Amino acid sequence: MSTPTDLVAAHRELAEQFRRLGIAESYDDSSLTRALYSSDASLYRVVPQAVARPRSIEEALAAVAAARTAGVPVTTRGAGTSCAGNAVGPGLIMDTARHLTKITAIDPEARTATVEPGVVQASLQAAAAPHGLRFGPDPSTHTRCTIGGMIGNNACGPRALGYGKTADNVIGLDLITGSGERLQVGPGLDSGSSPTLTALRGLVGDHLGAIRTEFGRFGRQVSGYSLEHLLPERKFDVPRFLAGTEGTLAIILGATVRLVADAPHKIMIALGYPSMADAADATPLILEHRPTACEGLDRRIVDVVRRAKGDAAVPPLPRGDGWMLVELVGDDPAELRSRADAALAAAAALDGFVVDDPARATTLWKIREDGAGLAGVSLSRPAYAGWEDAAVPPEKLGSYLRDFDALLRDHHLDGLPYGHFGDGCVHIRIDFPLTDTGGAATYRAFVEAAADLVAGYGGSMSGEHGDGRARSALLPAMYSPQAIKLFGRVKSIFDPDNRLNPGVLVDPRPVDADLRTLAIVGRNDHFTEAVHHCTGVGKCLADGTPGLGVMCPSYQATRDEKDSTRGRARVLQEMINGDLVDGGWRSPEVHEALDLCLSCKGCARDCPTGIDMAAYKAQVLDHSYRGRLRPRSHYALGWLPRWGRLITRLGALAGVINAAMSLPGLRSVIKWSAGVDQRRQLPRFAGRSARKRIRRTVGGTGKPVIVWVDSFSDCFTGGGADAMVEVLRAAGYAPRLLARNACCGLTWISTGQLDGARRQLRQALDVLHPEIAAGVPVVGMEPSCLAVWRSDAPELLPDDPRVPEVAAGVLTLAELLRRTDGWTPPDLTGVELVAQPHCHHASIIGWQADAALLASTGAGITTVGGCCGLAGNFGVEQGHYEVSVAVAEHDLLPAVAAHPDALVLADGFSCRTQLAELADRTAITLAELLINPPAPVGRAAITPDSTGRTDPLAADAPKPVPHEDVPRRT
Numbered sequence: 010m011s012t013p014t015d016l017v018a019a020h021r022e023l024a025e026q027f028r029r030l031g032i033a034e035s036y037d038d039s040s041l042t043r044a045l046y047s048s049d050a051s052l053y054r055v056v057p058q059a060v061a062r063p064r065s066i067e068e069a070l071a072a073v074a075a076a077r078t079a080g081v082p083v084t085t086r087g088a089g090t091s092c093a094g095n096a097v098g099p100g101l102i103m104d105t106a107r108h109l110t111k112i113t114a115i116d117p118e119a120r121t122a123t124v125e126p127g128v129v130q131a132s133l134q135a136a137a138a139p140h141g142l143r144f145g146p147d148p149s150t151h152t153r154c155t156i157g158g159m160i161g162n163n164a165c166g167p168r169a170l171g172y173g174k175t176a177d178n179v180i181g182l183d184l185i186t187g188s189g190e191r192l193q194v195g196p197g198l199d200s201g202s203s204p205t206l207t208a209l210r211g212l213v214g215d216h217l218g219a220i221r222t223e224f225g226r227f228g229r230q231v232s233g234y235s236l237e238h239l240l241p242e243r244k245f246d247v248p249r250f251l252a253g254t255e256g257t258l259a260i261i262l263g264a265t266v267r268l269v270a271d272a273p274h275k276i277m278i279a280l281g282y283p284s285m286a287d288a289a290d291a292t293p294l295i296l297e298h299r300p301t302a303c304e305g306l307d308r309r310i311v312d313v314v315r316r317a318k319g320d321a322a323v324p325p326l327p328r329g330d331g332w333m334l335v336e337l338v339g340d341d342p343a344e345l346r347s348r349a350d351a352a353l354a355a356a357a358a359l360d361g362f363v364v365d366d367p368a369r370a371t372t373l374w375k376i377r378e379d380g381a382g383l384a385g386v387s388l389s390r391p392a393y394a395g396w397e398d399a400a401v402p403p404e405k406l407g408s409y410l411r412d413f414d415a416l417l418r419d420h421h422l423d424g425l426p427y428g429h430f431g432d433g434c435v436h437i438r439i440d441f442p443l444t445d446t447g448g449a450a451t452y453r454a455f456v457e458a459a460a461d462l463v464a465g466y467g468g469s470m471s472g473e474h475g476d477g478r479a480r481s482a483l484l485p486a487m488y489s490p491q492a493i494k495l496f497g498r499v500k501s502i503f504d505p506d507n508r509l510n511p512g513v514l515v516d517p518r519p520v521d522a523d524l525r526t527l528a529i530v531g532r533n534d535h536f537t538e539a540v541h542h543c544t545g546v547g548k549c550l551a552d553g554t555p556g557l558g559v560m561c562p563s564y565q566a567t568r569d570e571k572d573s574t575r576g577r578a579r580v581l582q583e584m585i586n587g588d589l590v591d592g593g594w595r596s597p598e599v600h601e602a603l604d605l606c607l608s609c610k611g612c613a614r615d616c617p618t619g620i621d622m623a624a625y626k627a628q629v630l631d632h633s634y635r636g637r638l639r640p641r642s643h644y645a646l647g648w649l650p651r652w653g654r655l656i657t658r659l660g661a662l663a664g665v666i667n668a669a670m671s672l673p674g675l676r677s678v679i680k681w682s683a684g685v686d687q688r689r690q691l692p693r694f695a696g697r698s699a700r701k702r703i704r705r706t707v708g709g710t711g712k713p714v715i716v717w718v719d720s721f722s723d724c725f726t727g728g729g730a731d732a733m734v735e736v737l738r739a740a741g742y743a744p745r746l747l748a749r750n751a752c753c754g755l756t757w758i759s760t761g762q763l764d765g766a767r768r769q770l771r772q773a774l775d776v777l778h779p780e781i782a783a784g785v786p787v788v789g790m791e792p793s794c795l796a797v798w799r800s801d802a803p804e805l806l807p808d809d810p811r812v813p814e815v816a817a818g819v820l821t822l823a824e825l826l827r828r829t830d831g832w833t834p835p836d837l838t839g840v841e842l843v844a845q846p847h848c849h850h851a852s853i854i855g856w857q858a859d860a861a862l863l864a865s866t867g868a869g870i871t872t873v874g875g876c877c878g879l880a881g882n883f884g885v886e887q888g889h890y891e892v893s894v895a896v897a898e899h900d901l902l903p904a905v906a907a908h909p910d911a912l913v914l915a916d917g918f919s920c921r922t923q924l925a926e927l928a929d930r931t932a933i934t935l936a937e938l939l940i941n942p943p944a945p946v947g948r949a950a951i952t953p954d955s956t957g958r959t960d961p962l963a964a965d966a967p968k969p970v971p972h973e974d975v976p977r978r979t
Contacts, residue, residue: 019058019079019081019100020058020081022078022079022080022081023059023076023079023081023101024036024038025079026075026078026079029075030075031071032071032072032075035061035063035072036059036060036072037060037062038058039598040589040590040598041580041590041597041598041602042059042060043057043059044056044579044580044589044590045060045570045571045576045579045602046060046086046089046102046104047589048525048545048579049086049089049090049091049095049096049097050089050090050091050394050544050546051091051093051094051394051395051477051478052094052393052443052479052524052525052526053094053097053477053478053479053523053524054523054528054586055094055098055099056099056588057084057097057099057101057102058081058099058100058101059100059102060101060102060104061102061104062104062108063108065108066109066183066262069103069105069260069262070185070191073103073189073260076100076101076508077189081101081508082100082507082509082510082511083101083260083509083510084096084097084098084100084101084103084256084509084510085102085105085126085157085161085256085260086102086103086104086105086106086158087105087106087127087154087158087159087161088106088129088153088154088155088158088547088550089545089547089575090150090153090154090158090545090546090547091162091475091477092394092397092474092477092479093162093394093397093474093475093476093477093478093479093480094477094479094523095161095162095474095475095476095477095478095510095513097478097523098512100508103260104570105125105126105155105157106155107568108127109125109127109128109157110125110129111124111128112125112128112133112136113125115136115137115142115268117140117141117142120267120269120270121180121266121267122136122137122144122266123263123264123266124156124263124266125157126155126156126157126158126261126264127155127157128155128156128157129152129153129154130144130146130147130148130151130152130154130155130156130159131152131153131551133156134151137268140268141270142268142270143268143269143270143271144266144267144269145168145169145171145173145178146165146166146168146172146173146174146175147166147167147168147172148164148165148166149166149377150547150548152548152550152552153547153551156266159175160175160182160251160252160261161253161254161255161256161261161475162175162253162475163175163176163231163252163253163473163475164473165229165429165432165434165472166429166473167304167336167374167429168302169429169432170300170302170303170429170431171300171301171302171336171338172269172301174228174252175252175253176235176238176249176250176252176253178267178269179252179264179265179267180195180248181193181194181195181198181248181265182194182195182247182251182259182261184259184260185262186205186258187258187503187504187505187506187508187509188205188503188505188506190203190205192205192206194206194248195247195265200247205503206247208502209239210245212498212499216495217240217241219492219495220236220237220239220495223488223489223492224236225238227400227401227433227467227468227469228432229429229432229433229434229469229472230400230468230469231400231469231473231474232470232471232476232480232484233476233484233487233488234250234253234254234495234496234499234514235249235250235252236250236495236499253475254514255477255510255513256509256510256513257500257503257504257509257513257515258499258500258503258504258509259504259509260509271338272338272339272340274339274340274341274342275301275336275337275345276336276337276338276345276346276349276364277335277370278333278334278336278337278353278356278361278362278363278364279332279333279334279361279362279364280332280333280334280335280353280356280360280361281327281328281329281331281358281359282330282331282332282333282358283329283330283331284307284329284330284331285306285307285330285331285332285410285426286407286408286410286414287331287407288305288307288329288331288332288333288407288430289305289409289410289430290406291356291358292305292333292403292404292406292407292430292431293404294355294356294357295335295352295356296403297355298335298337298351299348300335300336300352301338302334302335302336302429302431303333303335303336303429303430303432304333304334304430304431305331305332305333305334305427305428305435306334306377306428307330307331307426308330308331309425310376310425310426311323311326311376313387313425314376316387322372322375322376323372323376324369324373326373327358327359327360327361327362328359328360329360333356335352336370337349337352346363349363377427388424388425388440389423389440390423391440391443391444391538391542392424392425392438392439392440392441393438393441393544394438394479395439395452395479396439396455396456396459396479397436397437397438397471397479398428398434398435398436398472398473399434399435399459399463399468399470400432400433400435400463400468400471400472401463401467401468401469402433402467402468403430403433405468406433409435409463409466409468410426410435413426413462416455416458416459416462420455420458422440422441423439424437424438424439424440425437425438429472429473432472434472434473443524443526443530444530444531444532444533445531448526448530449521449524449526450521452520452521453519453520457483457486460486460487461486463486464487469487470483470487476514477513478517478518478520478522478523479520480520481512481513481514481515481517481518482518484496484514484517496514496515497515497516500514500515525582526541528585528586528588529585529586532585536625536628539620539624539625540578540582540620540625541585542578542619542620543575543578543579543616543618545575545579546575546618547575548560548615548616548617549574549575549612549615549616550564550573550575552565553615554873554875554900555874556874557851557872557874558611558615558874558875559610559611559848559851559852559874559875559876560574560609560612560616561574561612561622562607562611562848562875562896562899563606563607563896565875565896565899566892566895566896567892567895571601571602572606574620576602577603577606577622577625578620580598580602581625581629583598584596584599594629594632594633600629603622603625603629604889605889606623607876607878607884607896608626608627608759608880608881608883609623609848609849609852609876610623610848610852610853611852611876613800613853614851614852614853615852621800623759624800624801624804627758627759627801628761628763629761630762631761631762631763631764633761639760640684641682641683641684642685642760642882642887643684643760643762645683646683646684646756646760646881646882646885646886647757647760647762647765647882648756648757649882650720650721650724650752650756653694653720653721653725654698654720654724654750656724657694657695657697657723657724658698660696662694663694663695666694667694670691670693679691684886684887685885685886685887686885686886686888686890689884689885689926690922690926691885692725692918692922693725694724694725694726698723699722699724699730699731700718700723700730700746702730703716703731703734704746706731706734706735706738707734707743707744707745708743708745709738709743709744711738711741711742712741712742712743713742713745714737714742714744714785714788714825715744715745715746715747715785715786715787715788716730716733716734716737716744716745716787717747717751717777717787717788717789717794718730718746718747718790719753719789719791719794720752721794721918725918727921729934729936730790732934732939732940732941733788733790733934736822736826736940740829740832742829744788747776747777747780749776750776751773751777752769753769753770753794753798753802754767754769754773754797755793755794755801755881756881757769758801758805759881759882759883760882766801766805767806770805770806771809774806774811774812778811780818781814781815781817781819782814786820786825787818787820788819788820788822788825789819789820790822790936791917791918792821792846792847792850792854792916793849793881793917793918793919795819795849795850795854796850796853798812798815798816798819799853799854800853802815802816803816821850821858821859821916822936823858823859823861823862823935824858826862827858827861827862834862834865834866835939836866836867836942837866837868837938837943838866838867838868839867839868839869840866840868840869840912840942840943841871841908841910841911841912842868842869842871842912842913842914842938843870843873843905843908843911843912843913843914844859844870844871844872844873844914844915845877845901845913845914845924846872846917847877847915847916847919847920848875848876848917850916856872860872862935863914871907871908871911873900874900875899876896876900877896877897877901877915877917877919877920877923877924878892878895878896878897878901879893879919879922879923880893881919884923894927897923901920901923901928905924905928905930906928912933912943913930913931913932913933914932914935914938915932915933915934916934
């Protein structure tokens, strides 16, 4: 057993070996990085000694050599989405997803692809699609999981029923064993001289009987080593055997995989049953009709999706409390419809129908895809993986589900099951009391009983995610002692020193060892519970902006794990643990991880486990600087509404400050004093506040409505306050202003001055609540200020009963107009729009009302996902400029560049500022669009008048501001 002194010596030797081999730049043993990689998507926490991010296959080989010389274990990691703890280890973590991402060849004729291990499954799909091909297995994490990781776990997904497991699609592998032997295995490759494979062949020959009787008994027997692929009748298929060995035998350096051609037509059948177990009973009837996918779920998971995402997320389903979603594919539409009708007739369902609409089918599949993350946060207690993907032969699935439900009840546990019924594989997250005293023992008792239950049905502990630390110790329940010993002998052939992913499959760690939650047993504070909601599924690593997602813009810009929502959550978890990150709220690791968080709120909507990193960042800053001197930007930008009111109250002062900002030397001093990057423009203060300017236009006859002029719209040039009043008057309202200022405290929140934010909110409630209680709707202008009432205010003032009433009564313009009888939008047929929803608007308020309103105008609309990159104070602060620009270049700037004649629509002050500065484009608000619509033909943008204004009503409308000190982008 290694002593602490031995570990320190090995750590030093490892670092020295990386230096000697010239790969020190890929080596990182900082406490921040070790914290990031201490967990995967499982229950387990194992702090590594160091992390390597090799930039080439040669560097990967050198990293393995360094670890072997130093005697340090190696665990390979792709996206880190392992639910079983396959991707955490005590020595060196080798991250293949950062740089080893080349698709080296696609052969359309042979229908193969050769890839490096860090290639994301969705990237391979995109590269193969032009050839009419795809990689068959499609796990729910396909947007970020890597091919190397899929091979390691023998991943499957819903359509493995039609396309097979990953093992069925692996043709050749380039790898290095634990003993240091470089191997290339696959068809046409001579491996006869390999000592490793010679020994393996001999071992298999000596145990043919055990292998034939215990292995490969049904399709989803994934647990353990799949030795059946090495039988003589299987032609000693080493690549298929190595799929599912979880990095315990060899490290994958490259792979050749099979591609398949999708049939041109597909169809879905939705089937309803009295219960999910009844649906499972009918599975064999469905399998006779050759489905590509056959997925089961019950009312519990559907209700979770409906609560989390609204009724629109759940199309009408057949009668029943359990459902099967069946997909059939084919070349002939008529034959396919005939098969679908036959399957529907044979399904013995309460109700069912064929889903002809592809969009509706996609929405139904989305319920299944989001199930895992939502299931984890939808019970009365947090729910966890651990017993995640057991499988039984499909004909036994119904009976197994009934017994499994009884087992849950016996252990006083709850869970939301769903899964691949066609393969007999069931997923579930269970509310193990892991943060209670004795919770780990409860967990162990249940999984041991569950293992016996599955084994009794001839099933497998794992059906697709691998065994990892969660199930390796349970393998004796399904395998004989002879088979378990055989695993050990295979391990000794490939990895005689047990250096590859130790503690998994062979000589496993106990299932209740290394649990991440052990550090917080007995703790029940809100922050601890909130940050531990992150299960590590890694949706924040995927690029969701094509689907109008927002999370996580800084990670998309840097591709650094510390800048992902998951990475930040891991560091906060380690802060709470206090072992590795031991400085509490002021830990440098915490502040480095949070520094590039834009507080965009994207994770609050897009993260399936409900992480709200913007709120956590605000709390960290609040605790860190409480009673201490803060960064300059906190006083300048955090108190910006206060400064703005002061400056606009003294009208001449605005002119002085604006003039000072035009003088290079003085401008630099002002920016430095405010903590602003020198390359940034500061917004121009209005000579007269918007509230004063529009008082002459409010009132009149009609329904009462209040225009809430926020601090940004009030104190800075532009903002469309005049246009807002005119739109409301035209819609039959009599707009008026609030009697007093009402600031939501947004800038205090974003800079972590939460006591100040609470004061601002209470003062705003005093002003807003009487109006809303009287039934007068309030229309806001700045989306981020509106979002405060629906997100931050309930968290900061949880006991104030006025907050939910104000949150419901403060509306966006689109929300109000969509519910206004008799109002019709202008006809914008032929007008081209590029719409940039503010990130808080998209993530907290929802863009649906705006999207519906714009669609009703008949305009051609390009809606941009992601964040503009300015994000309030973030993009102007020193140290953030490059990332702010990179975020803008990810979505917003390409969108406006691709539509040079389009009208750009952006209600967010930050979005308009970023566009003016980086793209030299003047964006307008929705109110400005509606009150002054452009000509539909031949004019795709509003023509400024002779003063440069885009709206004659807006006396202080902004002109395009050149981007200082940076070359103009074209």
